Structure formats: structure tokens, C-alpha cells
Amino acid sequence: MNVLVLGIGNILLSDEGAGVRAVEEFRNRYDCPDTVEIVDGGTVGFELLPYFEDRSHILILDAVNTGNKPGTIVRIDDPPAFLQKKISPHQIGLADVMGIAVITDNMPQNIALFGIEPKELSIGLELSPEVARNLSQLVDMVVEELKAIGIKVQAKNQQF
Amino acid sequence: MNLEVPLNAQYIRNIITGAQGIQDHIVHFYHLSALDWVDIVSALKADVKATVKLANKLSPWPDNGFNELKAAQQRLKTLVDSGQLGVFSSGYWGHPAMKLPPEVNLLAAHHFLQALEYQRNINKVVAILGSKTPNIQNLAVGGVANPIDPDSQSTLTVERLYYIKTLIDEIGDFIKNVYMVDVAAVGALYPDWTTYGAGVTNYLSVPTMPLDPAGTKFALPGGYIPGDISKFKPITSFNDEYFEKNVKESIKHSWYKGDWDRHPYEEETVPDYSEYDDKGKYSWVKSPTFEGEHAQVGPLANVLCMYASGHKPTQKYTKILLDTANGVLSLVGSKTRVSINSLHSTIGRIAARSVRTAVLHDELINQWQLLVDNIGKGDYKTFNKPVFPKGEQRGFGFHEAPRGMLSHWVVIQDGKIKNYQCVVPSTWNAGPRNSKDALGPYEASLIGNPIADPDKPLEVLRTVHSFDPCIACAVHMVDSKRKEIVNIRAF
Numbered sequence: 160m161n162v163l164v165l166g167i168g169n170i171l172l173s174d175e176g177a178g179v180r181a182v183e184e185f186r187n188r189y190d191c192p193d194t195v196e197i198v199d200g201g202t203v204g205f206e207l208l209p210y211f212e213d214r215s216h217i218l219i220l221d222a223v224n225t226g227n228k229p230g231t232i233v234r235i236d237d238p239p240a241f242l243q244k245k246i247s248p249h250q251i252g253l254a255d256v257m258g259i260a261v262i263t264d265n266m267p268q269n270i271a272l273f274g275i276e277p278k279e280l281s282i283g284l285e286l287s288p289e290v291a292r293n294l295s296q297l298v299d300m301v302v303e304e305l306k307a308i309g310i311k312v313q314a315k316n317q318q319f
Numbered sequence: 320m321n322l323e324v325p326l327n328a329q330y331i332r333n334i335i336t337g338a339q340g341i342q343d344h345i346v347h348f349y350h351l352s353a354l355d356w357v358d359i360v361s362a363l364k365a366d367v368k369a370t371v372k373l374a375n376k377l378s379p380w381p382d383n384g385f386n387e388l389k390a391a392q393q394r395l396k397t398l399v400d401s402g403q404l405g406v407f408s409s410g411y412w413g414h415p416a417m418k419l420p421p422e423v424n425l426l427a428a429h430h431f432l433q434a435l436e437y438q439r440n441i442n443k444v445v446a447i448l449g450s451k452t453p454n455i456q457n458l459a460v461g462g463v464a465n466p467i468d469p470d471s472q473s474t475l476t477v478e479r480l481y482y483i484k485t486l487i488d489e490i491g492d493f494i495k496n497v498y499m500v501d502v503a504a505v506g507a508l509y510p511d512w513t514t515y516g517a518g519v520t521n522y523l524s525v526p527t528m529p530l531d532p533a534g535t536k537f538a539l540p541g542g543y544i545p546g547d548i549s550k551f552k553p554i555t556s557f558n559d560e561y562f563e564k565n566v567k568e569s570i571k572h573s574w575y576k577g578d579w580d581r582h583p584y585e586e587e588t589v590p591d592y593s594e595y596d597d598k599g600k601y602s603w604v605k606s607p608t609f610e611g612e613h614a615q616v617g618p619l620a621n622v623l624c625m626y627a628s629g630h631k632p633t634q635k636y637t638k639i640l641l642d643t644a645n646g647v648l649s650l651v652g653s654k655t656r657v658s659i660n661s662l663h664s665t666i667g668r669i670a671a672r673s674v675r676t677a678v679l680h681d682e683l684i685n686q687w688q689l690l691v692d693n694i695g696k697g698d699y700k701t702f703n704k705p706v707f708p709k710g711e712q713r714g715f716g717f718h719e720a721p722r723g724m725l726s727h728w729v730v731i732q733d734g735k736i737k738n739y740q741c742v743v744p745s746t747w748n749a750g751p752r753n754s755k756d757a758l759g760p761y762e763a764s765l766i767g768n769p770i771a772d773p774d775k776p777l778e779v780l781r782t783v784h785s786f787d788p789c790i791a792c793a794v795h796m797v798d799s800k801r802k803e804i805v806n807i808r809a810f
Contacts, residue, residue, distance in 0.1 A: 208439065255350075
């Protein structure tokens with residue numbers, strides 16, 4: 160078992176950074192065994208490729224535009240099929256990284272994308288209230304998924 | 320501030336500059352622009368034996384064997400058969416402007432896959448020295464945050480330095496026997512593209528890789544070519560007055576408040592969006608000028624300026640590239656020949672990038688040696704503490720980045736930033752018309768480009784991609800509606 164939990168996004172553009180905010184929250188709330196690596200992928204592209212190698216499972220957290228209400232959480236089970244359209248002329252996006260992982264045989268059997276519908280994409284470090292409210296649900300979904308594949312995460316003793 | 324930067328810090332910065340440039344240029348060619356010229360689907364039709372024969376004629380590269388090429392073709396076949404083209408899904412396969420024979424397409428696709436590995440390894444150099452890539456974390460005003468201490472394991476050790484040397488050495492053959500050869504072959508097989516896309520032929524480039532603490536001597540020269548290469552004027556130091564005085568930006572056609580031509584120290588950036596109006600304001604990009612005119616920046620500008628200044632390695636690799644291209648032309652029975660003038664073109668920008676990569680590689684080996692020799696002399700210094708003087712200070716910094724000349728301009732009042740303006744490479748190239756309504760490099764380079772199919776303007780992409788644009792990297796959201804987001808209007 161070798162699992163990657165990857166948050167993607169730009170935290171300077173409010174809800175664009177929801178995936179990164181979610182991995183931050185996950186890291187703050189839970190202790191994971193060594194078989195799980197948590198990565199803040201930020202806005203990098205190609206540099207993510209080595210993180211895809213030799214994984215049994217990859218869980219990606221990202222802002223996803225589904226046209227639903229802001230804060231809606233979705234699960235997408237075949238992200239490479241889903242991300243067929245290239246959207247950026249130079250920056251290699253997540254879709255390209257996965258595309259390349261496919262042709263270089265670095266794509267794990269199990270890969271899923273957990274997304275949250277954004278509201279605000281303007282410059283700002285804060286999430287919109289709708290997304291902030293549901294972010295912990297996204298984290299809970301990741302915890303459930305890890306449990307389902309047989310990985311136990313431990314809630315941290317939070318001191319306030 | 321007259322702040323000096325320790326020699327070790329200069330060399331470490333220079334090694335990062337070289338490694339980053341190499342990685343960026345290889346990715347630009349194979350992964351971001353080659354698919355405008357190479358038809359991946361056509362590679363399935365290639366005769367593998369004929370491909371091996373062709374590869375051996377072009378280059379001594381050892382990894383062009385039958386089994387390797389067969390495996391690459393099989394890999395592509397699996398991908399195409401699956402119906403999910405993934406990374407190749409947005410290509411214009413079968414487009415009438417795609418002209419390469421299937422064997423060349425297969426060879427290029429094979430190198431596309433190999434290049435993934437090479438770009439990744441050279442990027443490790445950036446990561447080791449810069450802690451992170453692409454946004455390095457080791458730069459400091461006055462030096463770098465890389466302590467050197469031969470008695471400590473937690474600093475830049477000899478073992479790390481030799482690992483960097485290994486990474487540098489192992490990419491050399493790929494650059495010279497694969498990348499440069501592929502570029503020359505693609506250029507030779509699209510000879511008409513050496514006649515399109517010249518656009519603005521004023522070229523601006525700055526010297527890079529300083530060799531002394533004060534930044535007055537450089538490994539790689541820079542300067543300005545005002546249209547004619549024989550009129551080259553050098554830019555010689557980080558305090559170069561000729562450069563400092565002659566940069567301006569216009570916002571006549573940009574969505575910023577007002578209508579002026581100003582020097583970066585005097586500028587402001589106040590967004591003021593109005594309707595798209597191709598006679599008025601129509602762009603978020605400002606319009607920079609040098610000596611009152613548009614200038615093209617990027618590897619082509621850099622290579623032409625280095626060539627004009629008499630830089631020997633640049634002249635050597637330019638000749639190798641042109642000779643290789645002419646060899647391919649004679650191999651296919653063409654009477655066309657290319658010369659240095661062919662570089663003023665869409666394919667020229669792509670070709671110059673490979674020449675620059677070879678030049679950077681040679682210089683990278685040199686910079687590594689300079690660093691190791693200097694440490695060997697017992698100099699471990701990497702940082703001089705800066706002191707910000709009182710009163711108003713003005714200053715600028717420039718850098719020859721992978722996409723071209725970059726400059727930052729700052730006004731500091733009593734230790735606080737009063738004005739900060741960045742004039743970046745893609746602004747020089749993508750800028751709209753200036754205050755005299757002259758066309759910027761992108762716009763000018765598209766005039767005369769043929770378009771075979773207005774609904775699929777592949778040829779426009781070829782020319783725009785040849786500049787290595789940096790204009791859409793802020794949004795990374797997934798769109799589940801999978802609609803065509805990129806909408807390009809043919810004109």
C-alpha cells in the first residue's frame with residue numbers, strides 16, 4: 160500500500176486553493192501511517208510526475224466546476240477520462256500530468272478526484288463562507304476513503 | 320546600494336539559471352510545441368525499420384534502436400486504441416498543415432517520451448540548490464541561503480555537488496544529439512515556416528551569469544539589435560545606463576487608467592476595464608518599448624545578440640544547427656538552404672531555443688567548475704548582509720529568463736517600497752500596439768501566416784507557441800462540463 164493524498168490549487172485566488180486548504184486541514188486533524196503521503200501540489204505541473212510513481216492509490220483534492228451550488232462536493236472516479244480538454248497553453252495542468260502518467264505507465268489502478276464547487280475566484284487568501292463551511296466534509300470523505308482501502312488514520316488530540 | 324554578491328552565490332545562482340533554462344526549453348519543444356508540428360496518430364503508420372535507418376543517418380544517439388522505437392509505437396497504439404488520447408487529446412491530428420512523414424513523427428514521439436526523463440533529472444539541479452522548483456526559495460538580497468561548510472552534512476556538501484555534476488553531464492548528449500537534431504529536422508521539413516512569423520525584428524536581451532561580485536563581467540553577453548544585426552549595441556553591467564534609460568511602457572491600448580508612455584520608475588498599474596475595442600483598449604498586457612520601439616525578447620533575441628557580440632559557443636552551435644538542417648534538406652532532395660537569416664521566423668524561434676540550450680549546457684559545466692574551484696580555495700561565503708540607505712532609492716534588476724529578458728524596477732523610500740513594476744518577457748512579446756500604434760511582436764508575427772482551415776487555426780498556434788507564452792497559469796480548476804474552454808478566433 161502506497162497512497163498519495165494530493166491537494167491542488169492556487170491559495171492566492173480564494174476558492175481556487177480549496178484543494179490545498181483541504182490537505183492542510185487533513186494534516187492538522189489527523190495522523191497518518193507512513194504508507195500515506197500528503198502533498199500540497201500548489202500550482203505546479205510537471206514536477207508532480209515523480210509523486211505519481213509506484214502508488215497503489217491517489218486521492219486528488221481540487222476545486223471542481225460542475226455547475227452545482229458553491230460548496231457542493233463531488234467524487235470523480237476516472238479523472239484521466241474526465242480531463243480530456245487541455246485548458247492552458249503553457250502551464251502543464253493536472254490533466255497533462257495524468258495524461259503523461261498514463262503513457263509512461265505511472266498511473267495507479269486506483270485514482271479518484273474529490274472536488275468542491277468554488278464560488279469566489281478573485282484575489283484573496285480566504286475561502287468563501289460556502290466553501291469554508293463544507294471543507295471539513297471533503298476531508299471526512301478522504302478519511303472514509305482511506306478507511307475503505309484499509310488505512311487507519313488517527314484523529315489528533317486537538318487543544319484549543 | 321552598491322551591494323556585492325559573494326562569488327559562490329553568483330555561481331550557485333548561475334547554475335540554477337542554466338539548469339532551469341535547459342529544463343524549460345526541452346519541455347517547451349517536446350511537450351508544449353512539438354505537437355503543433357508532429358502528428359502523433361500518423362506515427363502509428365511508421366515503418367519501424369525505416370525509422371531506425373533514418374535515425375541513424377541523423378544522429379549517433381544510441382537509444383534509437385528497433386526495440387525502443389517499436390515499444391514507443393506500441394505505447395502510442397494502446398493509447399489511441401483506448402479512445403482516450405489524454406495528453407495528446409488536443410492535437411490537430413490529420414490537419415492538412417501536418418507535413419512530416421510517419422517515420423519522423425514516430426521518432427519525435429519516441430523522443431517526447433525520453434525527454435520527460437531528461438527534463439526531470441536536470442530539474443533536480445534546480446531543486447537541490449533552490450529547495451523547490453519552479454519557485455526557488457534560496458535567493459536573498461546579497462546572496463543565497465545555501466550555507467557551505469565542508470565539516471557539516473547539513474550544508475551544500477561535496478557529495479551534493481558531485482551529484483549535481485552527474486545530472487549536468489548526463490543530459491549533454493541528449494541536448495546535442497537529440498534535441499538539436501530533432502529541431503533541425505522539423506525545421507528542414509517545414510522549410511516554408513522559416514519565411515513566416517518574423518514579426519518585430521528589434522531584439523533585446525541582457526547579459527547573464529555574472530562572474531564577479533559587483534556584476535560587471537558576464538559569462539553570456541546581451542544587448543540590443545535595432546532591426547539590423549550589424550547595429551548591435553551591448554548591455555554590459557547591472558547598472559547599464561543605456562538599458563535603464565530606454566525602457567518605457569505604453570497603456571494606450573491596455574485596460575489601465577490613463578493614456579501614457581512612462582518609464583517604469585514613474586509608472587502605475589491601475590486596472591480600468593472597458594469594452595473590447597480594437598481601435599482603443601483591448602488588452603490586459605501593457606506595451607513595452609526600447610528606444611521608443613517594440614522589441615522581441617526570448618531565446619532568439621538572446622542567441623542573435625550573443626552571436627552579434629562574437630560569443631564563440633553561440634556561433635559554434637548556430638552553425639551546427641544550420642548545417643544539420645541543411646543536411647536534412649539535401650537528404651530529402653530539397654534545393655532550399657537555410658542561413659542565419661532564416662532564424663527571423665516562427666521556426667527560427669524554436670531553433671534558437673535549442674542553440675541556447677546547448678550554450679547553457681556548456682556554460683553550466685563551466686559554472687560548476689568555477690564554484691568547486693572557489694570552494695577549494697577555502698572561500699565558503701554565500702551572503703553579504705544588505706543595508707538599505709535612508710531617503711529615496713531607485714534601482715532595477717534584470718535577468719535573461721527562459722522566456723526572455725525580465726526586468727524589475729523599484730523605488731524605495733526610507734526603507735519601504737514606494738513603487739514596484741515588473742516588465743516581463745511575455746509582456747514584451749504579447750504587448751498590444753504602442754502609443755504610435757505600431758504592432759507588438761505577437762501581432763506582427765501573425766501577418767502573412769497561412770491558415771489552411773479557419774476552424775482549426777493550427778498555424779496561428781504554431782507562431783504564438785513559438786514565443787513560449789506565459790499568460791495563462793493562474794487557474795487550475797477542473798471543469799466537469801468538459802466544454803471547449805480555449806476559443807481561438809481566426810483573423
